[in-house]
Amino acid sequence: MTTSNEKNTATLIHLSALAQYIVPFGNYIFPTMIWSAKKNESEFVDYNGKQVLNFQLSILIYTIVLCAIAIPILLYAFFKNLPLNANFESEDFIYERILFGENSSWAIIGIVGVLIIIFIKIIEFVLIIHAAVKASNGDRYNYPLSISFFK
Template identity: 45%
Template structure:
């Protein structure tokens, strides 16, 4: 039997991921704190807590993956399209950097920012959806989540 207290704790656990907008790493710290305090009281809270934490960790992996792909391409584009010279006082000076050569840099930057924005919007919507499902007494499993905590 899922009690109202279990539903409320599970909703709080889901919504606590939004603390990332107020505290650095809040989307990891607060759900883990709530989950660790309440997981032994209810299997419902335990399953939803694992799901929320795994989803946040999966998003971290996806963000890092996007950065690991985009950053080398961006750096290659910058250094490939710009010629540098060494001045007399040992400073590197960009000799040639024209608007025609900036398109690759802009495209990579815009695509990366759009992917980041899309992930954040998806995260926001899925967390709200999970909280609504939890309020109805349903266990919610986030899509495309890597199970770090089993």
């Protein structure tokens, strides 16, 4: 049976990952601090701490891979159609030269990559809240598509 204190600590570990919106790398620092302080006291807290860190590291890897793909493609699409004597004051410059140029498919792929990154961050936020609710109810929650770094 999981105690109220264990449920609260596990919930706090999940919610501490939201610190990333206030403190850079807060989604790694705060869950790690809470988990390492309480992991030996409760198997439930230990399990939830591992789940949070596995998920956060997985999201980091997915984001880095998508950025490594999307950013160079967007830069290529932008600079490929950029003439040497470009008039940046023209309102039609972006539409004519980049989006409708010969590399418009590259621009679309890059934009889709950026949209996927935004989608991942929104899903991350929702899943953190969902996992915190599950932990507060005493349920074990496995984040989807999470790589098991800590077992």
